[in-house]
Amino acid sequence: MSTSESATNPAPPHYLDAHALMQPQAIALICGERTLTYAEFNARSRRVANALLGLGVQPNDRVAVMAHNSIELLEVATGLAKLGAMPVLLNYRLREHEVAYIVNDCGASVVIAGPDLVEVVEKARAEVTGQVTYICIGDTLPAGWLRYEDLLPTASKEMPASSGGLGSAISYTSGTTGKPKGAYRPRGIEPQDIIPVIQEFGLAPQDVHLLAGPYYHSAPSAFTNIYLLLGSTIVIMPKYDPVEALRLIDRHKVTTTFMAPTLLQRLVDVDADVFARYDVSSLRAIILGGAPCPYVLKERAIERFGEHLWEFYGATETAFVTILRPEDQLRKHGSCGKAGPGQEIRLLDAAGNEVPDGTPGEMWSRFSSLAQYYNKPEATARSMKDGFFSVGDIAYRDAEGYYYICDRKIDMIISGGANIYPAEIEAVLAAHPAVVDAAVIGVPDKLWGETVKAVVQLRPGASATTEELITFCGEQLADYKKPRSVDFVAELPRNPAGKLLKTQVRAPYWKGTGRSI
Structure with a gap:
């Protein structure tokens, strides 16, 4: 878009433009020794938007991005929001087959990869259909790739066509049938959708927020985007390390962070003498989500950080369904909190009737901006009922008025805050020549909450070792999905109709834990 066109057809303002005008020298991003002011961040974000526009990216087009947390990753995400295009944030632990499936499924026209992830994306190219442009954030360029930094100097820093809101990203999650689904919000997210959330958590422009978890995950990206909307400072951790997190909290006087319980566990496990070297008194809110947080972990965290824990329950599709405040963390053991701002919740039995207090039912929630599954209307319809959405949790x-998640209707493992669907792993195991039947379950783990276990029945006369089967899975699946252990059985329990009885498979491993998920 030329300058004259921009003047005659002004695009709606983006929040970065407002901060660049109102507080140009305020620090927006810190990563290592690099800092970007809001003026610098906005200018680079505009250049990214116009560079992608020059490559043919239009509103509602998909751009796949696979990178560790970095300044460039946030430049791309905000640049795409300015265009009204959709970033498809890829888990950087995916293998090439998984990357290719997602790129094909969403119809991405551009793929952007971080320097240490170019190799896996380059391998995926052989399975990608359609015309795709590849961009590398770094200097290692395979043939046919473009270099990210080479695109920016010649790109305009004028305002591109803009959506004006927070944008809509597509987040892929594996499915119960083994095929990943892309969750997104067709109308994006508008500031008015999240103002009540900002008020509930007490988020403020003067906060300094630590991006500790991976930005591709919906919760870390949500809090990062909210804080950019507020004009706060984001301290970026490319990869999580608990001692480095303490150092950054001390150095930059971090006030808030989001963590999955696994990250918090590693933080409180830091030796006391090492922990004591750092001043963490600035930290006023540790927001937990993604998986249940054990009571003992909460106690230890409160001992070290004070009563500053928040916890929420939600999903990529549903946002902040419930919120548990700091004063309730120990008082309401096992609860995920009360209904979040703007959320309507129903607990329904199998017949679709609401259940009374104290009775478990499937949790359905309604919010102003619920997600859909990209190009999968049937999957959306299965999860939607009368405007309410369910991910299959029983509560x-x-x-x-406090809610408690007590079971899952769908077959899913939550390990370290990552959703893992056994059907995907079982399909891989079934392809091994020595395997006749397999059940994949989650088993209790102190650090990860659950870890993946495969229970395998071998073909008569066949043999396979634990290491062989784990390696076999690792060749086709992201590392976090492959089994951590394998048990061999003579036969797996199935009913007369042939349905695998997962409850019977799981029972021995969860006996005596006092919980089932």
Whole structure:
């Protein structure tokens, strides 16, 4: 878009433009020794938007991005929001087959990869269909790739066509049938959608937020985007390390962070003498989500950081369904909190009737901006009922209005905050020549919450070792999905219709834990 066109057809303002005008020298991003002011961040974000526009990216087009947390990753995400295009944030632990499937499924026209992820994306190219442009954030360029930094100097820093909101990203999650689904919000997210969330958590422009978890995950990206909307400072961790997190909290006087319980566990496990070297008194909110947080971990975290824990329950599709405040963390053991701002919740039995307090039912929630599954209307329809969305969790409500997740309707493992669907792993195991039947389950783990276990029945006369089967899975699946252990059995329990009885498979491993998920 030329300058004259921009003047005659002004695009709606983007929040970065406002901050660049109102507080140009305020620090927006810190990563290592690099800092970007809001003026610098906005200018580079505009250049990214116009560079992608020059490559043919239009509103609602998909751009796949596979990178560790970095300044460039946030430049791309905000640049795409300015265009009204959709970033497809890829888990950087995916293998090439998984990357290719997602790129093909979403119809991405551009793929952008971080320097240490070019190799896996280059391998995926052989399976990618359609015309795709590849961009590398770094200097290692395979044939046919473009270099990210080479695109920016010649790109305009004028305002591109803009959506004006926070943009809509597509987040892929594996499915119960083994095929990943892309969750997105067709109308994006508008500031008015999240103002009540900002008020509930007490988020403020003067906060300094630590991006500790991977930005591709919906929760870390949500809090990062909210804080950019507020004009706060984001301290970026490319990869999580608990001692480095303490150092950054001390150095930059971090006030808030989001963590999956696994990251918090590693933080409180830091030796006391090492922990004591750092001043963490600035930290006023540790927001937890992605997986249940054990009571003992909460106790230890409160001992070290004070009563600053928040916890929420939600999903990529549903946002902040419930929120548990700091004063309730120990008082309401096992609860995921009360209904979040703007959320309507129903607990329904199998017949679709609401259940009374104390009785488990499937949790359905309604919010102003629910997600859909990209190009999968049937999957969306299965999860949607009368405007309410369900991801298959079973919960009950107590007399005070607090909710408790007690079971899952769908077959899913949550390990370190990552959703893992056994069907995907079982399909890989079934392809091994020595395997006649396999069940994949989650088993209790102190650090990860659950880890992946395969229970395998071998073909008569066949043999396979634990290491062989784990390696076989690792060749086709992201590392976090492959089994951590394998048990061999003579036969797996199935009913007369042939349905695998997962409850019976899981029972021995969860006996005596006092929980089932």
